[in-house]
Amino acid sequence: MQQMMPILVQLVSQMDVVNPEVLRVTPVFRALEHFGAALRLGSAGDFYSKSHTSQKISTFWSHSWRGGRWKKLFAIITFYNGTAAVSLALLTGACMMVLFILGILPGIDRGWWDDSFLWSCWSTSSGLVVASLVMLLWRPRDGVFLDRICICQSNPRLKTDAILSLAGLLKSSDSMLILWDPTWTERLWCLFELAAFLKSKSTQEQCLTVRPVFMGPLSIAVFLTFFSVAMPISTAPVETERTVVELLATIVLWFSVVAFPTVSTVRSYFRDLDTMKLQLLSISVDSTRSSCCDQNHVTSLGRPLLCDRKIVKECVKIWFGSESSFEETVRTKVLDILQRDLTQTVFSTSWALGVTSPIVLAFMDISASWTQVTFDPLWHHPAIALLLEGLVIWLLFVPATKDLMILLLRLGRRRPRNTCVELLKNAFLLGVAAIPVLVLVMSYGLTRFTDLVVFDTENAFLRAVGFACCTAFWKWMLMLRFLSPTPKVGNPDVTGASISKRDLGVLHAGCHEQSPEKPNPQTGRLTVCTANQPSAMAALVLFVDSPVGTGWSWAYPGGFAVSQVEVAEDLVFFLQKVAERLPLSHRRLVLAGESYGGHFVPALGDMLLTSKCPFQLEAIAIGDGLTDPATQVLTKPKEAFAFGLLDEAQLAKAEQLAQASHDAAQAKLWGKAVDLRQEMEGFVRNVSAINPYDVRTTEPYDWMELRMQTFFDLNETKDLLHIPRDYRFGTSPEVQLNLRDDIMQSQKPQIESLLRAGIRVLLYQGQFDWKDGVVSNEAWIRTLDWPGMASFLEANRTVWRRASDGRIAGYWRGFQNLEQVVVLAAGHMVPMNQPLSAVDMLLRFLHYPRPGERIPLNIESVQI
Numbered sequence: 012m013q014q015m016m017p018i019l020v021q022l023v024s025q026m027d028v029v030n031p032e033v034l035r036v037t038p039v040f041r042a043l044e045h046f047g048a049a050l051r052l053g054s055a056g057d058f059y060s061k062s063h064t065s066q067k068i069s070t071f072w073s074h075s076w077r078g079g080r081w082k083k084l085f086a087i088i089t090f091y092n093g094t095a096a097v098s099l100a101l102l103t104g105a106c107m108m109v110l111f112i113l114g115i116l117p118g119i120d121r122g123w124w125d126d127s128f129l130w131s132c133w134s135t136s137s138g139l140v141v142a143s144l145v146m147l148l149w150r151p152r153d154g155v156f157l158d159r160i161c162i163c164q165s166n167p168r169l170k171t172d173a174i175l176s177l178a179g180l181l182k183s184s185d186s187m188l189i190l191w192d193p194t195w196t197e198r199l200w201c202l203f204e205l206a207a208f209l210k211s212k213s214t215q216e217q218c219l220t221v222r223p224v225f226m227g228p229l230s231i232a233v234f235l236t237f238f239s240v241a242m243p244i245s246t247a248p249v250e251t252e253r254t255v256v257e258l259l260a261t262i263v264l265w266f267s268v269v270a271f272p273t274v275s276t277v278r279s280y281f282r283d284l285d286t287m288k289l290q291l292l293s294i295s296v297d298s299t300r301s302s303c304c305d306q307n308h309v310t311s312l313g314r315p316l317l318c319d320r321k322i323v324k325e326c327v328k329i330w331f332g333s334e335s336s337f338e339e340t341v342r343t344k345v346l347d348i349l350q351r352d353l354t355q356t357v358f359s360t361s362w363a364l365g366v367t368s369p370i371v372l373a374f375m376d377i378s379a380s381w382t383q384v385t386f387d388p389l390w391h392h393p394a395i396a397l398l399l400e401g402l403v404i405w406l407l408f409v410p411a412t413k414d415l416m417i418l419l420l421r422l423g424r425r426r427p428r429n430t431c432v433e434l435l436k437n438a439f440l441l442g443v444a445a446i447p448v449l450v451l452v453m454s455y456g457l458t459r460f461t462d463l464v465v466f467d468t469e470n471a472f473l474r475a476v477g478f479a480c481c482t483a484f485w486k487w488m489l490m491l492r493f494l495s496p497t498p499k500v501g502n503p504d505v506t507g508a509s510i511s512k513r514d515l516g517v518l519h520a521g522c523h524e525q526s527p528e529k530p531n532p533q534t535g536r537l538t539v540c541t542a543n544q545p546s547a548m549a550a551l552v553l554f555v556d557s558p559v560g561t562g563w564s565w566a567y568p569g570g571f572a573v574s575q576v577e578v579a580e581d582l583v584f585f586l587q588k589v590a591e592r593l594p595l596s597h598r599r600l601v602l603a604g605e606s607y608g609g610h611f612v613p614a615l616g617d618m619l620l621t622s623k624c625p626f627q628l629e630a631i632a633i634g635d636g637l638t639d640p641a642t643q644v645l646t647k648p649k650e651a652f653a654f655g656l657l658d659e660a661q662l663a664k665a666e667q668l669a670q671a672s673h674d675a676a677q678a679k680l681w682g683k684a685v686d687l688r689q690e691m692e693g694f695v696r697n698v699s700a701i702n703p704y705d706v707r708t709t710e711p712y713d714w715m716e717l718r719m720q721t722f723f724d725l726n727e728t729k730d731l732l733h734i735p736r737d738y739r740f741g742t743s744p745e746v747q748l749n750l751r752d753d754i755m756q757s758q759k760p761q762i763e764s765l766l767r768a769g770i771r772v773l774l775y776q777g778q779f780d781w782k783d784g785v786v787s788n789e790a791w792i793r794t795l796d797w798p799g800m801a802s803f804l805e806a807n808r809t810v811w812r813r814a815s816d817g818r819i820a821g822y823w824r825g826f827q828n829l830e831q832v833v834v835l836a837a838g839h840m841v842p843m844n845q846p847l848s849a850v851d852m853l854l855r856f857l858h859y860p861r862p863g864e865r866i867p868l869n870i871e872s873v874q875i
Contacts, residue, residue, distance in 0.1 A: 028179035030172040035062040035161040036069065036154030039091050047084035049159045050074075058160040069154045071184035073204045078192035078224055085227030086190055091151040093230065097365040100142035104134035104372040108379040118380065122250025128383060134375035135245040138368075139238050146231075155188075156180060177204070178326070182211035186218040191353065192225070193283045196290045203323045205345060206337060210330040221352035225280055229273065233366040236269045241373035267441070274420060274437045274444075281424035284353055285858070290815065291346045354421075363413040367405065374401025396475035403479045404451070411486035412447045419443055425858045447485070454481035557582060557611070560746040562723070563738045571749040575614035575758065578750075582615050583622050590625035600626040601857065606783060606839065609636020610753065613761035620768055630771035630857060635783045635839050639759040639791035641676035643783065644669045644688050647695070650786040654706050656699035665691055672755070681752035688755065692782075703782045705838025759791055766797045771828045773856045777837030777844060778821070785833055792831060799827045813851045820848040830856055 028034050041061040042049050049058045074083060110116045111131040118129025163169040173180075181187070187208045195201050212218050240262050247258045324334060331337040378398035423440050427433050458477035557564075558572045559581055572578045586600075600619070604612040612631050619628045637643065648665035651657050657665060668691035675684035692703060702708050722728060723740040730736075766772055774792060776785045793804065803826040811823040811832065821834045832852055837844040 028176040028183065030169070030176065032064060033162070033169060033173040033176050034065060034068070034180060034183060036065040036156055037062040037160045038150070038152045039087070039155055040150040040152065042072075042155065042157050042160060043084065043087060047080060047087075049157060050080050050083050057163075057165050059163045059165070062161045065154055066183075067154075068156045068180060068184040069186065071156045071181055071187045071204070071208070072158075072190065073187060073195075073201055074190035074224075075192060075195040075198050075201055077194040077198070078190070082192070082224035082228060083190050085231060086222055086224040087227070088146060089227045089230045090188075090222055091153070092146050092149040093365060095149055096142045096145040097368050099145050100138040101368055101371065103141045104138040104375050107131075107133035107137050108375040111376075111379045112382050119246065121246070122248045122254075129380070130245070131376040131379040132242075132245040134379065135238070135241045135369065135372045138372040139242070142234070142238075156184065178207040178211070181207040184208070186220065189219070189221045191221050191223045191349075193286060196287050199323060202341070203326070205341075206323075206327055206330065209340065209345070219348055219352075221349055221356075223280065223353060223357060225276065226357060229276060230362070230366050232269065232273065234369070236266070237367050237369040239265060241369035244373045245376040270441055270444075271437055274440055275433075277417070277420045278424045278426070278437075278440075281421050282426065284350075285424070285854075286814070287349065287353075288346065291341055291349070358413065358417050360410045360413070363409055364405065367409050370409070371401055371405050374398055374404075377401075399475040400455075400478055403475070403482050407479070407482045407486050408447070408451055412444070415447060416444045450485055451482070454478060454485065457481070557585075558746050558750065562740055563734050571745055573749045574753050575610050575756075576618075578611050579614040579618040582611075583618055583624050586624050586626050599629045601630045601632065602628070603632040603634075603853070604636070605634040605841070607637055609633050609638035609783065610756075610758050612636070613638065613758040613765065616765050616770060617761035620764065620770075628770055630773065631765060632773040632775070632853060632856065634775050634841050635777055635780050636774065636788065637754075637783050638762065638788070639757045639794075640688065640755045641673050641684070641757060642759075642791040642794065643787035644672045644676075644691070646787045646790045647691065647781070650784070651695050651699065651781060653786075654781065656695060656701055656706065656781075661695075661698050665695055668694065676755045681755050684755040685751060695781075701781075702838075704780060704840065705777075705844070706779050706781050707838070757791075759795065763796050766795070766799070766829060769828060771830070771856070773830045773832065773852075775832040775834055775841065775852060777839055777841045778833055778835050779837065780839040782839050784839070788831075795829075797829070799829065802826045803829055811852075811855075813848060814855075815847060815851065820845070820851060832856075 044061075048056070049061075107116065108131065111118065111133055116131070116133050118131055120128075121130045162173040181204060187204075189195065189201075189205070208219070243258055243261065248254050249258070327334055327337045331340060374397060378394045378401070381392075381394040381397060384393065419440050423436060427436060455478055458474050458481060558578050560571050572581060602612045602616055612633050616628055616631045619626070648657070648662055648669050651665065652659075652662045668687055672684050672687035672691060675681075675687055696703055700709050702711050726736050728734075729738070762772065774788060776783075776788050778785065793800075797803075803824070806824050806826045808822050808824040810819055811821045812818060813820045819835065821832055824831050834841050834845055834848055834852065837848070842849040
């Protein structure tokens, strides 16, 4: 069987249809018959007869058989029938309004004024009936390819030909519809279908549509909710003030009951999108799931199965040149398409108008009812004003409120660990979302007097115009304050400010393993990527020269910082300028630093607790930090001995120097303490010949090999940061000299202050770092003065597996807002040694529960 592999690979990779009989399509309505039986994994029967041969496939359906069948069914129905249902419902409602105005249709008595005033309910009720019938009975005839129908399950030859022709079928498809759910990204054949489609289409962005399956049930639920509100507006008695209040109370209660699970569902959806991003950013053919591998390549009858994965891998190599090239395409182009479709396209304005269309039908009925009242001239008539007000709410208020609601749910998508807090969070988001509704009601009430106050005449049309102006102003304010798009990199109008008071910009940078571009030959691993590229999605990075005098920044003589307090003051000033210049939608701040970040991160974090800074500090992360040097220096000789780098005599010498450095620091002889510490480290380095930053190698870190100076001196980099091209990037001996006495001073009190303030703290160390690694950090962490310290030390340390591939990445221990992580196979520079683990760790820290006995891909998702 293995001898057949090259032949099969050649047949599939040629993207030809080996047998014209297998190029088949089925009308959409056929796929939906018998409640979507063809979409059910365990349904019996042969559906092949529902398909027919064709020269072209209109749409190729890609879906995961592990996804929910009912959700897929509703998603397909709303995708193909939704527009027709809403359009015909509105058209029918308009016709019914005209017929009622002409007196052809009767009205109902709702107790208003007198018995002669009859109300219309025809637009709303007929709209519901028509929309429901069209949604259920509309028979879209687009020719689509659904594997369960178009691949013959009873004829082995035709089934084999169809599988071998799968790439050719995708090439013959005009478009591709991905019915997305969280399991889609895990399936091997789903990625294969996408790979083949991308290979065969040069304009795949125009041909690829992604539809999350949960949108079907959600759209129907929202549509029916608005209809259930529109019906009592058109039919409920309004004879007294009490009945009106009861009607309004019922509407609010019903909206709350439906909105609560809706909020929870949409937040969960955004968490699923974050999981998808993580999956695709670390995608590999080997990490996907395939049914043949799940069955250990043996059929239920005990016969051997060919491995689909091997065939897919070979085809991918032929199409894309290599597996890594395909994976890079998935991480960049595919992720960009999925993010666009699943965030911008899904909750579109047209979708919002469709599901809220019952609002217009209700106002049609109200407007038609008021035509019984005689007004002269016609433009003073309340019927016209009411219809205009309904259109204003529908066309202006609904889209703006939808955008605000989606923004709130996306920003608040993180799930708390406590169920009660989760419920309170949903309630809070609903409360915030209710503010626009209250503003709308207030605007409506205030504009009831527009005609009399402004124009000194009674004119309903003027009231409607005033209401329209208020609603338009409200929408403009929302767009201006909350919903304006984030500017892209390089826009000179949105620069930041460095601490040397010169304009910089926004820089998004990614390491080679994560970058969507190939390695720059001039700078090696460092590349620049723009804000709209997938590898920049994890965080917005503001580049700043710190301390002042380094990089491109400068300082007057006497202007250099001499302590972390002064460094923190400069950085707070920088953040204040950033807030003035960048129109950020939210200002949650996470501080992260490596090595000497153990000094400046706690110092800045502590100052932010008391300073008037517009950014809200949420968390800090310190990797292999020099935080409490006097304590850390005492551990280093024994740690080197444990690594096998010293013998007993050398250990004694190193311990003597370490103790002397510690004593000098205790006596606040900072310069002497630094000298003794450096002497001890130099001694260990000389006798062991190892790299203190990574004991696995004897080669020193070649900082120039990282090409940082070359990278920052590129004209492209300077242009992005608005740096004059004649400026040179470099280090500063003056900065090092001025901060020399700061090196051995402890920042542990600042860590304690942050912990007591509830700021989340992540302390992580590389397994093979001797410079400031696991042992030295563990020593000072154990001495923290913090109420949760005893429970932290008693907490179990769990194995941490990466979400992308399930591999063991290290060990995790935490309690309340303190987390400590050991990163396996990493030295002092964790992001450089283990970039995938570093990203996974930061995302977990900010938005996942701690690792434990859970399946890696079932964790909560991420937002930075």
